[in-house]
Structures are given as structure tokens and as C-alpha cells.
Amino acid sequence: MKILVCISKSPDTTSKIAFTDSSTKFDENGVQYIVNPYDEWYALVRALELKETIGGNVTIITVGTAADDSVIRKALAIGADDAVRIDADATDAYFTASQIASYAKANGFDLILTGKETINYNGSQVAGMIAEELDLPFVSLATKLDISGTKLTLEKEIVGGVQVVEVELPVVISCAKGMAEQRIPNMRGIMAARTKPLTIIAPIEVTPLTAFVSYTMPAPKTACKMIDPNNMDELVALLHNEAKVI
Amino acid sequence: MSTIVYITSSNGLGKSAFEAVTYAKKLGSDVTVVTTGSSDSTTLAMLGEWGASKVLVDRSVNSDDTQQITRIIATAVEQTGADTVVFSHDLIAKSIAPRLSVRLKAGLVSGATSLPTNDGGFTCSVNVFSGKAFGNVNVKTAKKIISLLPNSIQPEAIGSACAVEEFNGGAGETRMKVLSTKKPEGEIPLTEAERVVSAGRGLKAPENWGIVEDLAKELGAATACSRPVADIGWRPHHEHVGQTGFAIRPNLYIAAGISGAIQHLAGVNGSKVIVAINTDAEAPFFKAADYGVLGDVFEVLPRLTEALKKFHATNN
């Protein structure tokens, strides 16, 4: 089975969030990049588990510049077989999805996996867009994936519960918590990642539909009001009279 | 100007549906609601009160197959000549809006927190970096899709019941089969909840969650938890909130025995009012909270539940 896993870089979860150039650009100063946790922990690890049980090949793909190669090597260290980088700035979700869809169409994959969203732009857009470009079914926010022949059984989050659905390959799936457990790369994986193939491809021409033009920081929180732990009547009164939430 | 609002009505109509219609109305346009699902016409007609002039209901699909619903909305856009489509940013919108964006070549604002401004044509604010900042997204295309973050605007009733028409949106075939649906009875879905009681490792063991559930019950709140608590299996995964779990924005978030790590805060910092209960005066949650209680959850939670019972008894 040929599996394509879409990965994105995202700033380490403890990164300080700040902007430069009159608040039009994310300040990368001192920021460490990681593989977006949803892509790594859930999509990539589940792909590797499938490969380990039924055989096949796991390719990771990202749209990015040479600066992203270190993140690609991290994903290879966890166990992907090879990697593709479309050499362009991922300007918007549509641009990114179109690049990936174009590659996927030319190379034919049975299963395309993504994380549920990135932790920097939180758009949750790329997977659905790839599916539409390729005219494939799309199951979003899957928390469990089993395969039998060309049939997939998936559990997915729905508002207030879970649903079990069945689809035939090929299909696009975005992965959420529950899908797999995080894997820590070992030394052998890290060594092997250095020599695994990384193919760099020129982008196709696509005009983005949207652009981030500026950023703002939320207003700072006012100081926390401390309440006597023996006096919960006071807290209830404050929540009622002052905060007006009960 | 004409706007389509897509609403799924299989769970009845919630506040998020009224928010989406109010938002569309505030764009200054004629609002047509497109819906799939099982709500009856009398219920759907109520959307007129929030500003819809018409509801189109396609009853041919019985799942949230993204291809079918995308086709139905695209047909409605074509027939009404709409230039904007509004969703409420829920799990269904997240799976359909991106497809529709490609189909219509319409720029998508994912998780809008405000009405658009004319800045550079059409610009809308969204949460980025898991709620740690806002980004302003400029949409460059003539057609636009806005997926509105729940709890971002106040629904306003302005009209009266509207017409409901059966609609054939040409859903086509489904390639997804629903085998079963599990919805825990009587529980409030976390992402829809106005109030949430959340607990962390400070609760020490899964059998101690009774005091959390008692408080949630008294408040009419949903329950949530920190990541380690879900990871070790004390609580189900669907309760995990934070940067790598659900992001929620209730009116009231009570955090009991949770340290307030940056990744946890990222999923809850959109809450209107935060109460933190912790034995450690240095816990980072006190910096993010509106009200803090420095104390032991095993004493404070039952006391708070009792105080609420007293309050409800005298205020009802």
C-alpha cells in the first residue's frame, strides 16, 4: 500500500509568540520548529503501523523551503521511507493543498493522511482541499483506523459523540487524538534518516485565495482575584454579580 | 448581496446556528439557509427570526458525507447567485468548508472571530497560534467562505418565521457508509458547552472524579481534562482540551488541579471567565485566571457545589 503523509512544521509548543515588520510577520527569532504534533503523533505513526502490519511504503510530503529540511529529517527518523518537499513558501492552505494534490495525482497513492490541523494556523483546511482537488472521499478527525483489503473502517469525532464509517481506498483522512501513540525516534532511526531519499520538486503555478496581512496580540489579562478557599459563597456571588456567568 | 448559511440540523438547532444566521444578516445581505438533516419545517422556519429570508432543506442525505453536502451547497450558491457562504466553525464545517473553497475557488476564513472590515477589500480576524494571537486574513476572491468561531457574536432575533422549501441540491452518490453513531445520552457536548468543569492530575486517581461530576451537574456544565489525565486513561480522549486536544471557548471554565501549562492554556484561553483551583500558589494557571482559589480540590470542589446548591435554591 502506498501511503502519503502530509506534514507541516510548527513552532515548538513553548515558543514565545511575537510579530515583527509592523506586526505583519511571525517573529522566528529563537523559535524551534517541530513536526506539527497532529501530523507526527497521529497521521505518521498510524501510517507506519499500517505499513508494519500489511506492508507498503510511507512517503512524507511538505510544502516548504530548504529551512524545513531539518523537520523532514525528524519525520524520516520516526520511520517514513522517503520524503518529498515542494520547494515553495506555503502561502495559504489552497496553495499548499494544490501542490500536494498535484503530486499525489501524478504518483498515485492509496491513502493520504494529514493531522487534524496545524498548531500555528489552526485552519484544518488542507486535507479537505486535497480531497476535493482529487475528487476523493474525505473523512475528517478520525480517531481510529482499521483496514481490511481495500476497505477502511474509521471512527471519527462528531458533535457530541463518535461515528463509525466505512470507505473504500483511495481516500483522504485527517487524524486526531486516539489514532496512535507518539513514537520517540531512536538513534538508529536518526542515523538512517540522514540517507533516506528527499526529493525536491518545483511548485506548480497556483494563485493563493487568501493571505494573512497582519497579526494582533490579545489584550493582557487583568490580575486574578484570589478567593478564600473556605468561602465558596463569595465565589458564587462574584460569578453571579460580577462575571455574570451563572 | 446574497449569502448562504449552511446548517446541519440533525441535532436540532443550537445557538451556533442562530449566531451564523445573525452574522450573515450583519454582512448586510439577503440570507438563505441551506440545511441537511432531520429537523422538521416548523423548527427550521424559526431561523427567520434571526434574519433568514428562506430555508432550503435537502433531506436526501443522512450522513455528513463531505462530497454530498459540498455538492448541495454549491448548487444553492449557483441558483441563488450568492457571493458568500457562512458556516459555524464546528466539526462538520471543518470538513466541508475546505472542499467548497476549492470547488467555488472561494477564499476561506477558517474560524472567524469578527465581522469583515474593508481593509484591503475584505479582511477578517481569526485565532492563530492556538489562541495566543489573532491573524487578519485577507480574502482575494470574489466569492468568500467564512467559518464563524462559536461564541464570537451575540445572536439577535430581528424577524419572524420564514418560508421553508424542500430542495434538491443534487447530492449524488455517497462513497461513505455510516455503520453506527454513538452519542452519550444526556451529556453536553464539550465544544458546545457554555460552562465547563475541567480537572487534572491534581485529582490523583480516576475514582476521585465524583466531585468533579457533582459540580458539573450542579452547574449544568460539561466535563473536560488535561492531556496527561486522558493519556493515562483516567478520562476519555474526547475530554482532553488544550493545544493538542479540543479548543473550547465557554463562558465559564473551572480548572481544578491543573497546573496551567502553556499547551493547556492554548485550548482554553478563549474562555470568557476562568476559575483556577490549585494548592500551589505558583501554579501558572493563576496568571491566566480571573478568579483563583488557593486550596485543596478535595475540600474546595464539594464546598463550591454546596454553595451553588444554596444559590440555586434561593434564586430559582
Ligand SMILES: Cc1cc2nc3c(=O)[nH]c(=O)nc-3n(C[C@H](O)[C@H](O)[C@H](O)COP(=O)(O)OP(=O)(O)OC[C@H]3O[C@@H](n4cnc5c(N)ncnc54)[C@H](O)[C@@H]3O)c2cc1C
Ligand atoms: C507538544 C505538547 C503538547 C501538549 N498538549 C497539551 C494539551 O493539549 N493539553 C494539556 O492539558 N496538556 C498538554 N501538554 C502537557 C502540558 O505541558 C502539561 O504537562 C499538562 O497540561 C499538565 O497536566 P496537569 O496540569 O493535569 O498535571 P500537572 O502538571 O501534574 O499539574 C497538577 C496540578 O495539580 C495541582 N494539585 C495537586 N494536588 C492538588 C490538590 N489536592 N488540590 C488542588 N490542586 C492540586 C498541582 O499543584 C499542579 O499544579 C502538552 C505537552 C507538549 C510537550
